[in-house]
């Protein structure tokens with residue numbers, strides 16, 4: 656669990672599940688996530704798996720809650736992806752009504768700090784479908800830079816992706832510059 660200026664980053668609760676399912680069924684949200692709307696059962700299973708991973712490993716794609724009113728905004732955090740077994744990735748997914756407020760960047764910056772301080776990781780990666788410019792902008796805002804292009808595979812389908820990265824050294828330098 657982490658707190659930022661505007662957000663609470665925490666495991667999923669049962670009362671998040673309807674809003675989580677709604678965003679996972681939104682074709683605009685899912686456009687670069689396999690372009691398939693998820694069923695309520697699939698959405699619930701992701702939340703359950705996130706909470707299991709958080710208990711087991713202290714990482715995961717946790718819920719994002721707005722502190723002023725308790726609204727569930729979406730989810731984000733550190734995950735282990737099959738295409739990068741030696742590194743953690745950072746990711747984000749918000750309900751469409753909550754785009755455009757800097758929430759994804761604020762949550763991601765906090766999880767990055769966790770990765771480089773508590774977990775002492777040497778680097779963190781992020782990847783997305785090449786045309787997903789909104790996601791790439793989040794990567795850039797948290798200090799990540801282009802690493803390489805890749806063809807990745809998810810659920811049996813391949814897609815063109817961009818991979819961004821940031822090292823602990825670069826992150827510490829950037830944090831220092833902002834003091």
Ligand SMILES: CC(C)(COP(=O)(O)OP(=O)(O)OC[C@H]1O[C@@H](n2cnc3c(N)ncnc32)[C@H](O)[C@@H]1OP(=O)(O)O)[C@@H](O)C(=O)NCCC(=O)NCCS
Pocket residue numbers: 683684685687688746747748749750753754755756757758759760761782783784787789790793
């Ligand atoms: C990717 C995604 C999370 C980006 O959302 P986003 O709202 O653009 O990103 P942020 O939450 O960081 O918000 C940044 C925007 O808020 C604006 N903003 C407003 N108030 C702000 C504030 N207080 N602080 C920072 N930014 C602020 C920024 O200017 C920026 O706007 P712009 O896009 O017009 O430049 C969102 O598009 C999404 O959920 N997409 C679907 C799922 C997905 O594809 N996830 C990635 C898979 S790899």
